Amino acid sequence: MPSSRTDLPSFAAALGDRLPGTWTSEYHRHAAYEDQFPLAEQVWDLAHVDWAVSEFVLQHDAVLIGPDEQRLYVIDRPLHRDQFLVAPLEPDDDQVKSHHFVGVSEPNGIAVPADPVRAAMRVARRLLPRYQRALIAVFDNALSQPEPPHRPAPPQVSQVVTLTWYDDGALGVPYASVPEEARMPLYAHGFQYHPHQAAFLLPAAYGDTGRALRIQAVAQQLAAHGIGVNLRHFPAAPAAAQPALTARPAIGPAVPSPTSSALHR
Known part of the structure; x- marks a missing residue:
């Protein structure tokens, strides 16, 4: 940027004298590039003033302080020596977040x-x-919501259904871990009971979207009845080079089949 103009302080003071209400002018000269940041970071602008303060070294600036916590930031306009830039500053108030x-x-x-x-x-x-208008809106927000609207933690539930992606691509839940109240919603949304695997499984024919x-539908319905839903993978961290397994060896050892046990007896 060309060397700074010498008329910024007098221009800012003359501008403040002509604005509605009482305004005072503060002039700041920057000894180093970093000196422009404290005020530049308060500029309430997403247009060409923001571009100017982020792209150019500003050797000086001025601030006009007016009524109702108004503050105006005044700088040379880069590449236009016959103009200045005037931008509002965000309110300097500890109650505003x-x-x-x-x-x-x-x-x-x-x-x-x-x-x-x-x-x-x-x-x-x-x-x-x-x-x-913007100041009024911000101050109204500060009065009505002094603290951030953090999301509350979910309520604790006594029953949880943990749906599992198995390493063979099957998606389901062992029958023994399903609360009785959750069985009908699972069945109603397409989960099929496989006796030889002792599990509710969701057919792959539905596709990923289906x-x-x-x-999602099961989770919403169970949540309405106070039942939580988790989604996990099994195993949790499969090895990259692990060979693919068939469905029965992969699931059988983890959830013994009641039918198979009866036959062995």
Whole structure:
């Protein structure tokens, strides 16, 4: 960026004198590039003022402090020596937190001519009204929701159904671990009972999308009855080079089949 102009402090003071209400001007000269960050990070703008402060070394700036916690940031406009940039700053209030800005549109800054009279008219007409609306919205949010709206933890449940992706691609749950109240919802949403595997299994023929929709529906219905639903893999961390197994050896040892046991006896 070319060398900074020398008329910024006088322009900022003259601009403040012509704005509605009482405004004071503070001028800051930057000894190092990092000195611009404390104020630049408070700029309430997602347009060309944000671009200017992020892309150029600003050798100085000015702040106009006005009524109702309004603060205006004034800098040279890069590459336009006949103009300045004026942008609102976020409120400097310990009660205002980041979540209070959610849903509030940035008031954004504007470019103004180097003539303080014309610049003041443009700021008063175009910038201050939307800045004041944004401040009111943020302060209202701070009053109505002082703390962040953190999501509460889910309630504890006494019964849980753990659906399992097995390493052979089967998706289901051993019959013995299914609470009685959960059996009919599983069956109603496509889970089929396989006696020789002692498990409810969801057919692969439904496809990934179909199975995902049925899992979601089961989870919603069981949650309404106070039953939690987990989804896990078995084994938890299969080795990359592990050979594929058939369905019966993979599931059989983990969940002994009552029918097989009876035959052995």
